[in-house]
Amino acid sequence: MRLGFIGFGAMGKPMAEHLLRAGHELSVWSRRPASADFLLARGATWCASPAAVARASEIVCTNVTGSADVEALAGELAQGFSPGGIHLDFSTIAPDAARRIAAMYAGGGVDFVDAPVSGGSGGAQAATLSIMWGGKLCEAVSPGGTALATRLQPIFEVLGKTIVRVGEVGAGQVAKACNQMVMVAAIEACAEAARLAEAAGVDFAKVRSAMLGGSAGSRVLEVFGGRMAAREFAPGVEARLHHKDYALLMDEAVKIGVALPVSAAVWQQLNALMGSGWGRDDSSSLLRVLEAGTEPDPAR
Amino acid sequence: MNVGFIGLGLMGRPMALHLERAGHALHLWARRPESLAPFAAVNARTHATPAEVAKHADVVIVMVADAPDVEKVCLGEDGLAATGKPGLIVVDMSTINPNAARSIGQRLAEKGIEFVDAPVSGGETGAINAALTVMVGGTPAAFEKVKPLLEKMGKSVTLIGDSGAGQVAKACNQILTGVGVLAVAEAFNFAARSGVDPAKVREALLGGFAYSKILENHGQRMLDRNFKPGFKAWMHQKDLRIVMEEAHRLGLMLPSAAATA
Numbered sequence: 001m002r003l004g005f006i007g008f009g010a011m012g013k014p015m016a017e018h019l020l021r022a023g024h025e026l027s028v029w030s031r032r033p034a035s036a037d038f039l040l041a042r043g044a045t046w047c048a049s050p051a052a053v054a055r056a057s058e059i060v061c062t063n064v065t066g067s068a069d070v071e072a073l074a075g076e077l078a079q080g081f082s083p084g085g086i087h088l089d090f091s092t093i094a095p096d097a098a099r100r101i102a103a104m105y106a107g108g109g110v111d112f113v114d115a116p117v118s119g120g121s122g123g124a125q126a127a128t129l130s131i132m133w134g135g136k137l138c139e140a141v142s143p144g145g146t147a148l149a150t151r152l153q154p155i156f157e158v159l160g161k162t163i164v165r166v167g168e169v170g171a172g173q174v175a176k177a178c179n180q181m182v183m184v185a186a187i188e189a190c191a192e193a194a195r196l197a198e199a200a201g202v203d204f205a206k207v208r209s210a211m212l213g214g215s216a217g218s219r220v221l222e223v224f225g226g227r228m229a230a231r232e233f234a235p236g237v238e239a240r241l242h243h244k245d246y247a248l249l250m251d252e253a254v255k256i257g258v259a260l261p262v263s264a265a266v267w268q269q270l271n272a273l274m275g276s277g278w279g280r281d282d283s284s285s286l287l288r289v290l291e292a293g294t295e296p297d298p299a300r
Numbered sequence: 301m302n303v304g305f306i307g308l309g310l311m312g313r314p315m316a317l318h319l320e321r322a323g324h325a326l327h328l329w330a331r332r333p334e335s336l337a338p339f340a341a342v343n344a345r346t347h348a349t350p351a352e353v354a355k356h357a358d359v360v361i362v363m364v365a366d367a368p369d370v371e372k373v374c375l376g377e378d379g380l381a382a383t384g385k386p387g388l389i390v391v392d393m394s395t396i397n398p399n400a401a402r403s404i405g406q407r408l409a410e411k412g413i414e415f416v417d418a419p420v421s422g423g424e425t426g427a428i429n430a431a432l433t434v435m436v437g438g439t440p441a442a443f444e445k446v447k448p449l450l451e452k453m454g455k456s457v458t459l460i461g462d463s464g465a466g467q468v469a470k471a472c473n474q475i476l477t478g479v480g481v482l483a484v485a486e487a488f489n490f491a492a493r494s495g496v497d498p499a500k501v502r503e504a505l506l507g508g509f510a511y512s513k514i515l516e517n518h519g520q521r522m523l524d525r526n527f528k529p530g531f532k533a534w535m536h537q538k539d540l541r542i543v544m545e546e547a548h549r550l551g552l553m554l555p556s557a558a559a560t561a
Contacts, residue, residue: 095494118508130508132501162507166500174496175504178487182510185483185556186476192554193472196543199550200398200468202461207435207469210458214421214433216476218512249490256493260486262479265555290553 001154004028004057006050006073008035010121011090012063015159018127019061020044022158027056054080054087059155063090066244067097074101074112083109084141088152090131092116092241094248095170095177096255098134102169109141111148114169116176117160118183120237129160132179134171177249181263184242184283186220188266191287194228205229227284239286240279243270302327303449304353304360304380306373307394308335311420312363314427315393315453319361320344322452327356349378354388359446362392366538367400374404374415386412391446393434395419395474395535397542398467399549401437405463414442417463418450419470421477431455435473437465471546474539478560480514481536488522499523537561 004027005016016039020026026044029052030036040046047053054060054077062073070093077087087110089098098114105112113135123129133156135148149165156163166175197204208225211217227236246267253260269289276292278285304327305316317338320326326344329352330336336346347353350373354360360380362373370392374380380390390413392401398417405415416438426432432454436443443459450457460469487505488498502519505511521527540561547554 118505118510120509123508130504130506132504160507162504164500164504164507166504167496171494171496171500174491174494175501178491178501179505179508179510181487181490182480182483182505182512182515183508185479186510186512188556189476189479189483192479192552192557193475195552196475196546196550196554197468197472199552200464200546202465202468204472206458206460207472210433210435210456210460210469211421211473211476213456214473215423215426215513215517216421216473216480218476218480218514219509220512221476223509252494253490256490258486258490258493260490261559262482262556263486265559269555 001025002027002056002058003155004047004053004060005039006030006053006060007063007091008039009063011117011124013038014121014124015061015063015090016044017042018158019155024154027053029053050076051080053077054085057085059086059088059151061088061090061155065091067093067248071097071101074104078105078108078110081105081108081110084139085110086113086139086148086151087111088113088115088155090115090117092176092245092248093173095173095252098170098173106140111135111140112169113148113152114172116172118176118179119160124159127159127161130162131156131160132164132166132172132175134166134169134173136168177245177252180242180245180249181260183220184246184270185262185266186218187224187283188269188286190221190225190228191284191290194225194287195290224282224284227282228287233278233281233285233288235280236282236284238280239270239273239283242283243274243279246270301325301359301449302357304328304357305363306330306350306353306360307363308339309363310424311427313338314424315361315363317342318430318452319449324449327353329353350380351378351382354380354382354384357388359389359391359449360384361449362390362394364394365535366394367396370394370396371400371404375407381408381411381413384411384413387414389414389416389442389446391416391418391449393418393420395470395539395542396467397545398464398471401467402464414439415463416442416446417466418446419466420454421470421473422454427453434458435460435466435469437461437463437467468546471539471543474536475543475554475557477514478536478540479556480512481518482560484515484519485522488519
């Protein structure tokens with residue numbers, strides 16, 4: 001398939017490589033051209049602009065940071081897409097932004113699909129991501145015709161192992177917000193457990209391994225709990241990205257009027273983490289937020 | 301082995317039956333006589349007081365609701381300490397405050413009775429399937445002696461540390477599960493209010509970093525709107541009270557646990 005790809009960060013880079021390796025033609029553009037060199041060396045084609053990427057591709061994948069980045073990119077891609085084109089965005093953005101972009105494309109017969117992922121750079125490298133997507137059932141140019149899922153399947157199958165169409169455009173972002181609520185609350189809970197164990201003079205590494213097989217077992221306890229036990233705070237997942245996601249989901253909570261008491265408490269801890277200058281460290285640094293201001297244990 | 305068992309509720313009943321099935325002779329006392337009914341046909345003797353149980357047992361397992369109950373069974377009038385001979389091991393599998401566990405342990409030690417805290421996670425299902433997670437605090441010697449018994453009730457039995465350490469581990473466990481349940485509830489409500497199907501959200505999240513036993517089991521119960529226990533909510537509230545008592549005593553900031561408690 002003729003694909004485009006824009007956004008070669010920790011997630012986008014391995015994802016683009018998987019698509020190339022699976023035999024797809026890849027047209028690329030980047031604000032920092034050097035970041036695409038590794039793909040050009042593997043046979044990808046450089047384009048002069050996002051519009052040129054859209055002209056060369058049936059589907060353009062993007063994986064950038066914020067709502068504004070995706071909206072600006074979509075404006076440029078729209079100038080190159082033909083009817084039937086698909087903009088498949090893997091970024092984590094506001095559900096509303098996703099819906100606005102879809103509306104902007106609709107007149108031109110172009111589909112927008114929000115397909116945020118979970119699983120981190122490890123999941124991206126191993127092609128085991130969980131992909132939660134929102135979009136129309138059928139492509140805009142042939143209502144009642146080809147299912148979007150069918151057209152997207154060749155891409156999804158080389159990137160992830162859990163693929164769920166959550167609902168209409170924006171629903172993928174709602175699911176991702178839920179993912180972040182559950183995941184980062186689990187990281188915070190893990191940090192609080194580690195802090196309690198440590199203060200009570202109990203080895204958290206042992207507590208963690210005892211809990212792993214039981215009802216408290218989770219991917220977060222395994223991965224982030226492990227980092228806390230080892231006091232390894234290098235990323236992993238940069239905490240600033242979780243902080244960004246919380247701003248999005250709390251903003252959404254304000255709009256729709258729902259109470260999120262645990263998420264609100266977690267959000268404050270992420271704010272404190274950022275204020276301590278640990279934004280580019282792993283989110284397991286939430287443990288260090290709980291320790292801040294306490295005397296370091298001289299025995300450690 | 302002669303094993304005393306006190307506390308034959310939802311959890312204790314199947315746990316005691318596992319021990320009997322493994323060939324141990326049970327010695328029982330129950331506050332409510334009807335709790336003894338399921339044991340009429342098995343190798344079990346009932347006694348009039350905990351003290352009578354202690355007379356006959358090498359190890360006594362206690363599985364009651366909270367610290368005052370454990371204290372009463374161990375140290376109250378006609379309690380285990382009244383007759384327990386030196387060398388008796390009391391294994392408390394209830395979830396109580398770590399400090400209360402240490403204090404009960406010290407007072408039993410004065411009588412030569414060894415105390416082990418061994419709270420569990422896994423709920424009634426885990427108890428029925430002998431698949432509990434058992435978190436143990438006590439001396440390595442006592443742990444080795446009771447480990448074969450604990451392994452008949454649980455699939456994971458871990459010595460965490462000294463007396464009280466099992467309860468600390470359980471408190472950690474309850475932070476994770478308590479916060480986890482509320483976070484999943486928040487997420488599902490958020491999804492529903494955004495016009496998105498929470499069942500689809502759960503399905504998508506199970507494959508990623510948000511995967512947890514809570515999302516899998518409690519998440520499904522929320523979708524089914526099945527609010528039968530599982531694990532009784534008031535018990536979880538009690539467990540989080542223990543967490544917050546510890547936070548207060550040790551001077552800890554535990555914001556997500558506090559929001560949940």
